[in-house]
Amino acid sequence: MEYKIVVLVKQVPDTHNISGDVMKEDGTINRSALPAIFNPEDLNALEMALEIKDKRPGTTITALTMGPPSASEVLRQCLYRGVDQVFLLSDIKFAGSDTWATAYTLAAAVKKLVPGVDLILAGRQAIDGDTAQVGPQVAEKAGVNQVTYAEEVIDMKKKSVTLRRLIEGGIEEVEVSLPAMVTVVDTANRPRPAEVRRMMKYKKALSRMDFAAALKTHLEYKDEKELEKDLKKKGLLIPVVCADDLDVDLRKLGLFGSPTKVKKIENVVLKKEETVELTPDSKGAERLISDLRRAKILG
Amino acid sequence: MVFIEQEDGQIKDVSFELLTKARDLATELKEKVSAFIVGEKVSGLADEIAAHGADIIYTVEDKELNHYRTLPYFHAAKQAIREENPQIVLFGATLIGRDLAPHVASYFYTGLTADCTELQIGDEKMLYQIRPAFGGNIRATIVTPDYAPQMATVREGVMKKGEPVKGRKADVRPLKVSIPAEVAGLTTILHRERKEKTINLKGAEVIVAGGMGLGSAEGFALVKELAKVLGAEVGATRAAVDAGWAEADRQIGQTGTTVRPKLYFAVGISGAIQHRAGMEESFKIVAVNTDPEAPIFDIADYKIVGDYKTVLPELIAAYKKLQQ
Numbered sequence: 001m002e003y004k005i006v007v008l009v010k011q012v013p014d015t016h017n018i019s020g021d022v023m024k025e026d027g028t029i030n031r032s033a034l035p036a037i038f039n040p041e042d043l044n045a046l047e048m049a050l051e052i053k054d055k056r057p058g059t060t061i062t063a064l065t066m067g068p069p070s071a072s073e074v075l076r077q078c079l080y081r082g083v084d085q086v087f088l089l090s091d092i093k094f095a096g097s098d099t100w101a102t103a104y105t106l107a108a109a110v111k112k113l114v115p116g117v118d119l120i121l122a123g124r125q126a127i128d129g130d131t132a133q134v135g136p137q138v139a140e141k142a143g144v145n146q147v148t149y150a151e152e153v154i155d156m157k158k159k160s161v162t163l164r165r166l167i168e169g170g171i172e173e174v175e176v177s178l179p180a181m182v183t184v185v186d187t188a189n190r191p192r193p194a195e196v197r198r199m200m201k202y203k204k205a206l207s208r209m210d211f212a213a214a215l216k217t218h219l220e221y222k223d224e225k226e227l228e229k230d231l232k233k234k235g236l237l238i239p240v241v242c243a244d245d246l247d248v249d250l251r252k253l254g255l256f257g258s259p260t261k262v263k264k265i266e267n268v269v270l271k272k273e274e275t276v277e278l279t280p281d282s283k284g285a286e287r288l289i290s291d292l293r294r295a296k297i298l299g
Numbered sequence: 300m301v302f303i304e305q306e307d308g309q310i311k312d313v314s315f316e317l318l319t320k321a322r323d324l325a326t327e328l329k330e331k332v333s334a335f336i337v338g339e340k341v342s343g344l345a346d347e348i349a350a351h352g353a354d355i356i357y358t359v360e361d362k363e364l365n366h367y368r369t370l371p372y373f374h375a376a377k378q379a380i381r382e383e384n385p386q387i388v389l390f391g392a393t394l395i396g397r398d399l400a401p402h403v404a405s406y407f408y409t410g411l412t413a414d415c416t417e418l419q420i421g422d423e424k425m426l427y428q429i430r431p432a433f434g435g436n437i438r439a440t441i442v443t444p445d446y447a448p449q450m451a452t453v454r455e456g457v458m459k460k461g462e463p464v465k466g467r468k469a470d471v472r473p474l475k476v477s478i479p480a481e482v483a484g485l486t487t488i489l490h491r492e493r494k495e496k497t498i499n500l501k502g503a504e505v506i507v508a509g510g511m512g513l514g515s516a517e518g519f520a521l522v523k524e525l526a527k528v529l530g531a532e533v534g535a536t537r538a539a540v541d542a543g544w545a546e547a548d549r550q551i552g553q554t555g556t557t558v559r560p561k562l563y564f565a566v567g568i569s570g571a572i573q574h575r576a577g578m579e580e581s582f583k584i585v586a587v588n589t590d591p592e593a594p595i596f597d598i599a600d601y602k603i604v605g606d607y608k609t610v611l612p613e614l615i616a617a618y619k620k621l622q623q
Contacts, residue, residue, distance in 0.1 A: 103405060129432065130554065131413035133401035136369070140405035145485045146369040148398045162489065167367075168306070168394050170493035174368075177485045187547075259410035259446040263427065266438045275596060280587075280605020285613035288585065288601055289621050297562045297583055298505070298529065298618070 001158050002058030003178075005049045006114050008106055008122035008138070009042040009063055009078060011071040038074045041123025043191040045184040049121050050082055050192065052153060060084045062114050066094055066105060069209035072238050079202035080194035087113055088207050091242035096255025099129075103137030105253060108246045110142055119161070120181045124149060132183070139181035147176050148183045206231060207238035300385035300448070302376065303336040303348055304395055306367075310336075310344060312455060312501075313391030315351045319461035320418060320453070321389060322352040327420045330386065331355060335379035335474075337372055339365035342473060349469035352461065356471045357382060363478040367395050368486045371478045373402050378476050380407070385448050387426050389418075392452035404450050410443030411450040414553075416457055416576070426451070431553060431576050456501055456557040498548045500532055505562045506581075508534030508551055509544070510574070512567025512588060513607060519544040521611045522566050528615050534558070536574045552577035566607050570595025587611070 013034035046063070053059040063078035065071050066089035075086035089109055097105065110117055120142065125132035132148070139146035147163055151171070155162035160177045166185060176182075206214055211224045221227040231237040243253055251257055276291075278284035292298040301321050304311040314334075321332045334353040336344060342358045349356065359375040376399060380388060388403075390396035392414050404411035412428035416438075421427035425442050426449040432439040443449040500506065507529065509522035519539065526533045535545035537552055551558055552574040563581035568574060570586070570593055578584070579598050586599035587610050596602045603610055 098410065099401065100405060100408070100410065129413075131401075132397050133404075133411060133413060136398060136401035137405035139369075140373075140402045146398070146402060147486070148369075149394060166394065167491065167493065169495075170491065172366075172488055172492070173490040175487040175489055259404075259408065259443050260412060260441050261444060262439055263421075263442045264440040265432075266440075275599050275602050277602045277604070280603050280610045280613070282613050282617060284603060285610070285617035286621065288603075289614065289617045291601075292562065292583070293621065295583075 001156075002056045002060070003052060003118040003156070004114055004116055005052065005059060005061045005119045005121060006110050006117050007042070007046050007049045007061060007063045007078070007083065008120065008134070009046065009065045009074050010039040010123075010126050011036045011065065011067050011074045012039045012126050012128045013037075036070065036073065038077050039123055039126045039128075041125060041184060041186050042074075043123070044186055044188045045121040045123050045182075046078060046081060046083070047189045047191040048150070048153065048182075048184050049119075051189065052119075052156065053082070056156065062087070064089065064106065064109055064113070066090070066097075066102060066109075069207065072205075072207045072210060075238055076202055076205050077194065079205060080199045081192060082195065082198065087239050087241050088209075089241045090207075090209060093243040093250065093253050096258065097253070098258035098260045099131055099133040099137055100259050101253055101255075101257040103134050103141050104257065105246070105248065106134070107138050107141035108248045109241060110138070112246050113241070118178045118180075120144065120179070122181075122183050124183045124185050135181055135183035142179075142181065145176055145178070145180035147174065147180055149185050150182045151185060151188045202236065204231075204234075205236040205238050207240045209240060300333045300335065300380065300383055300388045301353070302388070302390045302396065302399070303334050303344070304391055304393060305336060305338055305341060305344060308338075308340070308344065310347060311391055311393060312460060313393060313396075313453065314348075315463075316455070316458040316460045317389045317391060317453060318348070318351040318353055320458045321387075322461070324387065324418065324420060324426070328386070328424060333357065333383050333385060335359065335376065335383075337364050337375045337379075342471070345469065345471045347463070349467050349471075350463035350465055352464075352467075353469050355383065356469050357474050358471065359474045359476050361476065361478050363483040366488055366491065367398075368488065369398055369402060370482050370485055372399055373406070374478055374482055375474075375476050376403050377406060379474055380448065382472075382474060388448045388450045390450070390452045392454040396452050400450060400452050407446075407448070409446040409448060409450060410441070411452070412441040412443075413452050415451045415453050418451060418453070418458075425449070431572065454557055456559065498532070498546065500534060500549065500551065500556045500558050503532035503558070503560050505529055505531035505564075506534045506551070506558060506560045506578075507531045507564040507566065508536070508568060508578070509539055509566045510536040510568030511538045511542070512569065513539070513544070514567075516542075516544045518567070518607070521607060522564075525564065525566075525611050525615055528618055531562075531564075532560075534563075534578075536568055536571070565595050565599070566611065568595050569593045570597070
């Protein structure tokens with residue numbers, strides 16, 4: 001038996017090197033100012049999906065991402081690793097979504113694009129927000145079962161899967177009826193690298209939002225129409241899904257539909273009022289230890 | 300309203316920390332503190348919850364609620380929240396809280412702010428939910444102006460737990476919630492395995508923590524040695540854990556444990572904000588680093604610029620010498 005799987009992936013700014021200039025005035029983030037990467041735990045979710053497909057070859061995997069046009073890169077990365085189809089959810093109406101509006105949009109897209117889905121997989125959390133909220137909120141919005149912190153698929157049946165998941169101080173094994181939303185942790189597996197043969201093919205995959213730029217370098221195409229026709233023929237067109245393609249209430253999308261608002265953003269500055277500098281030798285060490293003992297901090 | 304998290308009849312510390320915070324917020328708003336607790340048999344815990352500051356306590360008991368499962372718990376939570384209709388709902392940012400709270404917020408179409416480090420009453424009596432964002436490089440104040448209830452999760456150890464007041468009374472309201480069979484049957488727990496925690500970072504008075512500056516597992520061994528001599532617990536940055544030098548349970552920081560020991564040694568730790576978020580409340584901080592500009596020194600009480608390979612043995616020698 002095979003499954004219909006959706007993997008939710010996100011392109012995230014590499015949050016390790018950030019300055020204050022990347023914040024926009026409204027408090028949202030100017031993602032274009034930072035190097036963008038595939039959210040690490042989403043790669044673990046993708047790997048889990050691919051391992052299921054390895055065991056059940058009839059399984060189909062659809063990768064979905066919501067983001068700016070440049071987010072098509074993570075979808076290409078999915079294609080390099082073996083997913084069957086991808087969709088880019090991109091619309092100015094989605095911009096500024098908090099986790100609620102994001103989950104609302106993603107759940108609507110799953111419903112529309114992959115009816116009869118068995119498993120929705122995503123990373124536990126994205127490194128830009130670390131909220132871990134979108135997975136559970138997609139489960140609620142899609143009206144499916146919910147399992148977080150999954151590490152391994154132990155067994156697969158027609159109407160259920162058995163998973164090992166993390167609990168505080170340990171693990172549990174749960175049999176989960178389908179359809180279900182499952183979030184995956186980074187200890188689950190080692191994501192496979194891109195497959196060279198697929199990479200050669202799919203590195204040319206584009207969404208229509210990339211066309212204008214592509215035409216400047218690909219002079220063999222007369223116009224966007226011709227480019228689109230050719231990409232479609234070769235299976236290299238990344239479909240773009242916008243708000244009008246989905247059964248959604250427009251008032252629940254993007255910044256407007258998001259219940260949370262950013263009130264204030266501050267750069268973090270932490271400074272001790274007084275720091276005692278000690279020499280890195282026995283004199284410094286003895287001074288420190290006796291200070292700490294006098295203050296009864298050390299016994 | 301505070302979600303009181305319990306496992307095997309043991310209430311999590313974070314729930315008491317939240318009750319303490321909720322008392323402050325309620326006093327400012329001139330409101331009451333309510334709480335709800337869910338489990339197979341939990342009504343006996345009401346006195347303890349009352350002692351920590353709750354005025355109204357909803358209890359939901361059902362045999363289907365013996366161990367945490369998302370949908371049965373959600374079923375109970377949604378009814379308790381409906382019944383009370385609170386302005387604010389707080390959850391611990393535990394594995395359970397982070398699973399349940401977003402499901403609840405999605406259902407009520409309201410905002411939820413994860414991992415708040417501070418909660419304040421701001422303009423128009425709104426709850427200001429302050430959290431590190433974007434890898435911790437910024438502090439964001441989030442509000443939920445037009446939706447209710449305002450919801451937030453807070454990590455264990457971030458807020459202070461107040462002293463319980465013995466004999467403090469609360470209005471205990473058992474809720475009759477039956478978990479429908481089709482909800483209870485969605486997930487079956489086949490097997491659970493929990494280890495007693497051998498690593499106790501939260502309870503440690505002294506922590507010696509190491510980071511990437513140690514260069515190798517051998518380098519990290521020196522950190523362990525200093526900890527052993529001082530009777531301290533060993534901590535690590537995320538990078539040191541990822542490098543395999545220390546167990547995941549030793550990770551301190553935004554995605555690990557938050558600690559506030561009396562004394563914190565940061566050895567070979569540059570002081571990335573993600574790490575500082577988990578230890579900056581320590582009473583005294585000693586930082587050892589070869590880079591005099593390392594940001595960890597900004598929050599250190601004692602700064603030692605030097606190679607840990609010489610500094611740590613000196614500290615061990617000095618401690619042994621002064622103990623005699």
